[in-house]
Amino acid sequence: MAHPVDTLSLVADIGGTNTRVALADGRTILPETIRRYSNAEFPGLETVIRQYVKDENGVDPKAACVAVAGPVRDGKATMTNLDWTIDKPTLARATQAENVAILNDLQAQGHAIGYIDDANVPIVLDGAKGNEHAAKLVIGVGTGFNCAPVFETEAGRLVTPSEAGHANLPIRTDAELRLCNFVSNAHGFPAVEDVLSGRGLERVYMWLGQEDGTPVEKSAAEIMTACADGSDPRAIAAAQQFTRILGTVAGNLSLIHLPFGGVYLSGGVARAFKPYLDQFGFDTAFRDKGRFAGFMSNFTVHVIEDDYAALTGCAAHLVSHFG
Template sequence: MGHPDNTYSLVADIGGTNTRVALADGRRILDDTIRRYRNSEFPGLESVLTRYIADESGVDPIAACVAVAGPVRDGRATMTNLDWTIDKDTLARATKAEKVAILNDLQAQGHALGHIDTANIRTVLPGPDAGPNAAKLVVGVGTGFNAAPVYDLEHGRIVTPSESGHANLPIRNEMELRLCQFVSTAHGFPAVEDVLSGRGLERAYAFLGQEANDPREAAAKDIMAACEDGSDPRAVEAAQLFTRILGTVCGNLSLIQLPFGGVYLAGGVARAFAPHLNHFGFGEAFRDKGRFAGFMSNFAVHVIEDDYAALTGSAAHLVALN
């Protein structure tokens, strides 16, 4: 069935593995228009959007916004974990939209805050009530890692981009130093993303095998499955190591950004870990800041369990541009 011309916005969430595309009516995503495409099957975003428009009966959107897993500068995005480059001209040509925008994927998650069903927000660490304009922080843990602060100002919301996943891993003890040395072989130095991502969980598992003189590999999904059924103690140990480092990094970012409005974890890996964060030591690592340990209780931590939040954020951003 066709759609009316110049009525809906086209929004897309481009991850390292998949691209999700949908139509939006204002901030509301039209659920029956959501489609998912494997990036490996396409040479670039333009071909994905061309396919989507054909799949949606040649829809002619009035606006388009894409959220990209990579840095955006001057309207041009370079994917961190995918060999695609995206700019506004390409987006306008592919969609024929009158207005186009490109966001970093964490910026899109930030624009989604306040527009996500509360049933899809899981609280990990409660915090005190905060004013509506209190700063927030979105932390993405999935194919990669990133974080973005969210500021609600008089003239509107600002979500500033970053590439936090490529900062150095924190080191608190000798074991973590050995982990840093182990993962530094991946890119020449130990980045946060080398541990805090799906591939990073696999590296943590492999590192523990090296520590035990019993090297084995396991896929991230199998590690998480083993955590559920208790079939592999090393999987549980890897998940605990991952969780403690996640807590440390999120605590560091919270002291830098002061998100009194809350920290929001997003992404597939964050959702997979959500039921385990408390008993795997996230809170203890998050608050382990010496004399600032009590101060850390100012920051609530939540997990966004809406797989399409970046689409909602992209739609909300287009509304705000009007």
């Protein structure tokens, strides 16, 4: 079906493995236009976008915005887990759009808050309700780890980027110190992302095997399946360790950013862990802050279950900046 010229926006969510592209009418994603492309089949984003434009009957969008899993600086993005470099001139050339924008993927998630169906943003840890101007915090747990604070200002919503996944992993116990030493063997530095990510869960499982003297590898998907059916006590132990560290890190980030408007966990791994957060002690670890333990009840924690939230956030960003 042909699309009207200079009416819709083109939005894309670029992950380490796949890129999802869609058209948006204002802040509304058009579900029938969502397409997924395997990054391994393309040399860069420009060829992906050109393929999408062709697949959508030569659509000519009025604006375009992409969310990337990596840092963005001066309109240029470098992917953390993909050998692509993305800039505004490339995006404008590929889409022929008059206005273009590039966001970090967590920034896009932040712009989506408030435009996602409440049913897709369930509460997993209840806390005090903040006012509409209160800061929020998106924490992404998936292929990597990152966070983005969300501020409501008189000039509009501001979502600031970070690379929080590459900060030091916190250490509370002797066991966590041994885990830090284990994961630091990969890069010489124990980063948060080395544990709180899909591959991080695999490292926790491997570490527990080394602790027992019987190291065995399992994929993150296999670990979660074994955790669900109770067939592997080590998988359950790995998930418990992961959950406690996630609670600690999320609590630390909440104290730094004071998101009285809510904490929002996003990403595939966060969604996979949703059924286990309460069972494995996320709340205890989140609030384990000594004399500030009571203060931690100010923060409500949600999980974003909308798989297309980053696309919605790109569309919302374009509306707020370009109309």
